[in-house]
Amino acid sequence: MQYLCLIYAAENAGPQRGDPEFGEFMQGYMTFTQEVQASGAFVAGDELQPIATATTVTMENGKLETRDGPFAETKEQLGGYYLLDCKDLDEAIQYAAKIPSAKHGRVEIRPVVVFE
Amino acid sequence: MMPPLSLTQSINSIVREDWGRILASLTKSLGDLGLAEDSLQDAVEIALVKWAEQGLPKSPAAWLITTARRKAIDSIRRDQIFTRKQSEIAFLTELEHSESEIDMDALPDKRLELMFTCCHPSLAEKTKVALTLRTIGGLTTEQIAKAFLDNPKTMAQRLTRAKHKIKLAGIPYTIPDKSQLPSRLSDILGVVYLIFNEGYSASSGSNLTRVDLSEEAIRIARILHSLMPEEAEITGLLALMMLHDSRRYARTDETGQMVPLEQQNRNRWDRSKITEGKELLAYAMDQKAIGPYQIQACISALHCEADNWVSTDWSQITVLYELLLRMTPSPVIRLNMAMAISYSQSTTAALEILDEIFPQLETYQPYYALRADLHMRQGDKAQARAAFEKALALSENNAERNFLKAKMQAL
Numbered sequence: 001m002q003y004l005c006l007i008y009a010a011e012n013a014g015p016q017r018g019d020p021e022f023g024e025f026m027q028g029y030m031t032f033t034q035e036v037q038a039s040g041a042f043v044a045g046d047e048l049q050p051i052a053t054a055t056t057v058t059m060e061n062g063k064l065e066t067r068d069g070p071f072a073e074t075k076e077q078l079g080g081y082y083l084l085d086c087k088d089l090d091e092a093i094q095y096a097a098k099i100p101s102a103k104h105g106r107v108e109i110r111p112v113v114v115f116e
Numbered sequence: 117m118m119p120p121l122s123l124t125q126s127i128n129s130i131v132r133e134d135w136g137r138i139l140a141s142l143t144k145s146l147g148d149l150g151l152a153e154d155s156l157q158d159a160v161e162i163a164l165v166k167w168a169e170q171g172l173p174k175s176p177a178a179w180l181i182t183t184a185r186r187k188a189i190d191s192i193r194r195d196q197i198f199t200r201k202q203s204e205i206a207f208l209t210e211l212e213h214s215e216s217e218i219d220m221d222a223l224p225d226k227r228l229e230l231m232f233t234c235c236h237p238s239l240a241e242k243t244k245v246a247l248t249l250r251t252i253g254g255l256t257t258e259q260i261a262k263a264f265l266d267n268p269k270t271m272a273q274r275l276t277r278a279k280h281k282i283k284l285a286g287i288p289y290t291i292p293d294k295s296q297l298p299s300r301l302s303d304i305l306g307v308v309y310l311i312f313n314e315g316y317s318a319s320s321g322s323n324l325t326r327v328d329l330s331e332e333a334i335r336i337a338r339i340l341h342s343l344m345p346e347e348a349e350i351t352g353l354l355a356l357m358m359l360h361d362s363r364r365y366a367r368t369d370e371t372g373q374m375v376p377l378e379q380q381n382r383n384r385w386d387r388s389k390i391t392e393g394k395e396l397l398a399y400a401m402d403q404k405a406i407g408p409y410q411i412q413a414c415i416s417a418l419h420c421e422a423d424n425w426v427s428t429d430w431s432q433i434t435v436l437y438e439l440l441l442r443m444t445p446s447p448v449i450r451l452n453m454a455m456a457i458s459y460s461q462s463t464t465a466a467l468e469i470l471d472e473i474f475p476q477l478e479t480y481q482p483y484y485a486l487r488a489d490l491h492m493r494q495g496d497k498a499q500a501r502a503a504f505e506k507a508l509a510l511s512e513n514n515a516e517r518n519f520l521k522a523k524m525q526a527l
Contacts, residue, residue, distance in 0.1 A: 001286045088288035089238060090296070111285045 002043060002112040003084050003092040008076040009105025011050055028100035036084060036095060045082035076105060083112070123168055131160050134177040135254030136339065140226035142184055144289055149233070149251070150279040151188060159183035178218040227252060228343045229289045235304040236287045243278045244307045245314075250275055252339065253332050263329050264314070304340070305353050305409065308333050312357050330361055341396075351400035352410030358393030359416035362386040374515035378425045390420045411440045430459035447476035455486055463490045481510040485520065497527050 015021040029047075036042040054070040070077060079101065086092040089109070096107040135156070142152035159180050173179040234247040246264075249255045255263075261271035281287070292300045315329025337354040344350055366384035369375055397413045415436050422428035437453035450473050458466035467490050470483070477483040488503035504524040511517045 003286075086286075088286040088290075089236070090288055090290075090292065092286075093238070094296075109285075 001086060001088065001092075001114070003086055003089075004110045004112055005082045005084060005092070005096050005099065006078055006108040006110065007080045007082075007099060007101045007105060008108060009079055009101050010075050011077060011079070014101060014104035025100055032098055032100065035098070036082065041084045041086055041091075041095060043083040043085050045080070047080040048078060051077045079105070124164060127164055127167055127172075130172075130176050131163070131180065132254040134180065134220075136227050136230070136252040137220075137223075137225060138177060138181050138184065139251055139254075140230040141181065141223055142188065143230055143233075143251075144226040146188055147289070149230075149282055149289075150276075151191065152184075153251070153279070155184040155187040155191065156180065158187040175218075175220060177220045181218055181220075181223070225343065226289070227339060229291055231304055231340065232291060232300060233282060233287055233289050235300075235307045236282075237300070237303055238285065238287060239278060239281065241307075241310070243274055244303075245311055246271060246274055247278050248307055248336065249311065249332065252336055255332070301347065301349070305349060308337050308340070309353060309357075309409075311336070312360075316360065330357070330364075333357060334361065346403060348400045348403035348405040349407040349409050351396050351403070352407060352413050355393045355396035355400060356409050356413035356416055358389050358396060359413060359420055362389035362393065362420060368515075372515070373518055374513075376519065377419065382424070385420065390417075393417065393420070406439075408440055408444050411436050411443070415440075426459070428459070430456050434460045447473045448480070448482075451477060451480075451483060451486060458490055458493070463493050466490055479510060481507050481512075481516070484510065488520075488523070492523075492527065500527060 015025040033042065033045060036045075051070045054068075056067045056069060056071050058065045058067075082095075082099065084092060084095055086095065089111075092109050096102065096109055099107050101107070139149075139152055139156055142156060143149045146152050146155075162183055163176070163180060167173070167176075230251055231248065234251055235244045239247070242264075246260050249260050249263075250257065257272045257275060258268050260266075261268040264271070291297070312330050312333035315331070315333060334354065334357050337350065337357060340347075340350045341354050362385050363377070363380060364386065366380040366382070367375055375381075393413065394417055397410065397417055400410050400413070415433050418429050418433055418436075434453060434456040437449060437456055441449050441453060450469055454466040454469040454473075457469065467487075470487055470490070473483075484503045484507035488500045488507060491497075491500035491503060501524065504520055504527075508517060508520050508524075511520060
C-alpha cells in the first residue's frame with residue numbers, strides 16, 4: 001500500500017537555516033531518505049517552499065478565483081511530504097516516526113486510494 | 117441448576133462463546149474484518165432458523181465457520197469484478213482444497229492478532245473499547261450501546277467507520293514485532309482495564325438490562341492470559357480485576373449506596389475470587405517482570421488480607437505506591453500514596469504531599485475528600501468542613517454526595 005506522509009510544522013519551529021543545528025537536521029533528512037530508498041519504500045518526497053509562496057485556487061460558479069496564501073491559516077503548515085510504499089499502517093507509522101520534523105511538528109499518514 | 121433457557125437464548129450464548137474465535141479466524145484468512153463479521157452474522161441468522169428446526173449440530177462452532185466461509189465466498193464472487201483481492205482469492209483456493217469438516221481444536225487461534233487490530237493506536241479510545249467488545253467479546257452493537265448509555269445508531273456508525281479505517285488504512289492483523297510489542301500490549305491492557313472500570317463504576321446503577329462490563333473485561337483478560345501466559349502484566353491485570361471484583365457485593369448497601377473500602381463488611385468479600393486473584397498474582401510475579409498492574413494487584417491483595425481498615429499493612433502499601441509512582445508518575449497515585457502515608461507515618465506527612473499536588477488536582481473531588489478526612493483525624497473541624505464542602509461541590513454522583521454529607525454531619 002502507498003501512504004502519503006504529510007509533514008506539518010510551524011514554519012518557525014525546529015532548526016532554521018543559519019542555526020548551528022540546521023546542518024544536523026538536514027543530515028537527518030538525508031539519512032532518512034537514504035534509508036527509505038534503500039529499503040524500497042521510497043516512491044517520492046519533497047520539501048515545499050514556505051506558505052508565503054502559496055496560492056489557493058477555486059472555481060466558484062464557473063469563475064476562477066485565486067487567493068494569496070495557503071488553504072487554511074493555521075499555525076502548523078504543510079512543509080513537505082514523503083510518498084512511501086509500505087506493507088501496512090504499522091510500517092508506515094514506524095517510518096513516519098523517523099522523519100526529523102516529527103520532533104517539532106506532526107506527520108499525518110494518509111493511505112492512497114488504489115483503483116483496481 | 118441453570119434456569120431453562122429459550123432455544124434462541126441458548127443458541128445466542130453458544131454463538132457468543134465461540135464468536136471471537138471464529139471471527140478472528142475468518143478475519144485472518146479473508147484479510148477483511150467487515151466481510152468476516154457480515155458473513156458470520158449471516159451464518160448466525162441461518163443457524164437460528166436451522167437449529168430450531170433440526171436441533172444443534174455436533175459442533176456448532178464448526179458449523180458456523182463452514183457456513184460463514186460459504187457466505188464469504190458468495191459475497192466475494194458477487195463483488196469480484198470490483199475488488200479483486202489477492203488474499204481473498206488465496207482464501208477461495210484454500211477453501212476449495214480444504215476438507216468439509218472443520219476440527220475446531222486444530223483451528224489456529226487468531227484472537228490475539230485481532231485484539232492488536234482492535235486496540236491499534238491509530239483508533240480512538242472509545243472505538244477500541246467498542247471494537248474489542250464486539251469482535252472478541254461477541255457482544256451485539258445494541259448491548260455495547262446500552263452498556264455505554266449510547267445511541268445504538270451512533271454506536272453502529274462508530275463500528276462501521278472503524279472497520280472502514282482498518283481496511284483502507286491497512287491496519288494489520290498481526291502480532292507486532294518485539295520492538296513494538298510492549299507498548300502495543302500495554303495499549304490492549306489499557307482498553308481491557310477501561311472496560312472493567314466502566315462496569316465497576318456503573319454497576320451501582322443496578323440496571324439489569326445492561327451487560328456486566330466488569331465480567332466482560334475479566335473474560336477478555338482470561339482469553340489474553342490463555343494466549344500469552346508468560347506475559348506477567350496480562351496476568352497482573354487479571355489478578356487486579358479479580359481482587360477488585362471480589363468486593364463487588366460489599367461495595368454497595370441494600371439501598372444501592374456506595375460503601376467505601378474503609379466501611380465495607382469484609383465478610384461479604386468473595387473469598388474464592390480473592391484466592392484466585394492471589395494465585396494469579398503469585399504466578400505473574402514468578403515471571404520476574406514487574407509492572408504497574410502487578411503492583412496495583414499487590415496493593416489490592418494487601419487490602420484483601422487485612423481484617424479491617426486500620427490494621428491494613430499501610431507501610432507495605434506505601435512502599436508499593438512509591439514503586440508504582442516511579443514507573444508511572446501521576447498526581448492521582450501520589451494522592452493514594454498520601455492516604456497510605458497518613459496511616460504508615462502521620463497525617464502531617466500526608467498533608468505535606470497534598471500541598472505539593474494541589475495545582476494538578478485542584479478540581480479533583482477525591483483530593484478534597486482525603487484532605488477533609490486528614491483534617492478531621494487531626495481534630496481540625498473548620499478545615500475539615502471547608503474541604504468537605506469543596507468535595508461536595510465537585511461530586512457528580514448521588515451515592516458519593518450522600519457519603520460525604522454523612523461524614524460531614526459526623527464532625
